[in-house]
Amino acid sequence: MSEMPKVMRAWEVTKPGPIDQSPCPLQLVEKPVPTPQVGEVLVKILACGVCHTDLHVTEGDLPVHRERVTPGHEIVGRVVQQGPGTQRFQLGEKIGIPWFRHACGVCRFCRSGRENLCPHSTYTGWDHDGGYAEYVTVPEGFAYRLADDADPMTTAPLLCAGIIGYRAYLRAKVPAGGTLGLYGFGGSAHLTAQLAIQQGIEVHVFTRGQDAQKFALKLGCASAQGAYDKSPVLLDSAIMFSPAGAMVPNALANLVPGGTLALAGIHLSDVPSLNYQQHLFHEKEVTSVESNTRRDGEEFLTLAHRLRIQPTITSYPFEKADEALKRVAKGNLDGACVLKISDDHIAKK
């Protein structure tokens, strides 16, 4: 393996603000290549997916956790340096780095299989620099081992959009053979739809974008309509992927008695006032989704491989991360945007 460079190119959020303002809050800069700390490995990045959460970090919907942070948390790369005390991965091994970067391991949540609720948890591309860069570090216990021939571009979106969608799917308690409503149809929803359809679930999509509606039907969803439309059938379960809280009342009205709505986003605009009779009575349940456990991740990646769940992607060169994020802001996307960061020419040792 060649000598490690000292500096790298990376995008950083200089000052959070609207992605369309000038100067853009996201800037391409040079930064030192990070040094892996105890328990961490250094990864040369091949691809990084563009997630709606990156937009929340860039625009300031989420509080700043690290000044001048590099966003990005759907990272596929190869291990190029092992920090002190690491043993899990070999040099050259292909791994995936998700949003959930670290949890304490000793609090009551960590000790009861709910590490996603750990109050000390940290996140890639929010608390620590993420994947809109040439290199990144990760605690080895929080990365995922990937097949050596896994395509970096189509694997990247599985690492957040896919895994979070899977957790939302579990939280929505979709009954066998039941009906599921998806509100918003971007990177995460189009993967969750594939998973649900393959499991025999009837999926109905609610989204403002005409192209997204067509895309949903092409993937095999039973119907696609506007975000505020009445569902053609009452739904057993629903997942809200859109950050628009205004859609919540309609999502609740479309549920069967006893149905469950899972709110999958990390950020949601205010929910309008609800009418108890229309939206909540009949034992309807509302829950949110916070990140995911590593177990969710391992389960989903296994399922995705077995069911051949494939994201539809739009590829962007590394130098155009700002444009990719603007595209995500516009919505009405077919699937997910992915940054191609480097060619894969490191052989496994």
Ligand SMILES: [Zn+2]
């Ligand atoms: Zn903990």
Ligand SMILES: [Zn+2]
């Ligand atoms: Zn994400």
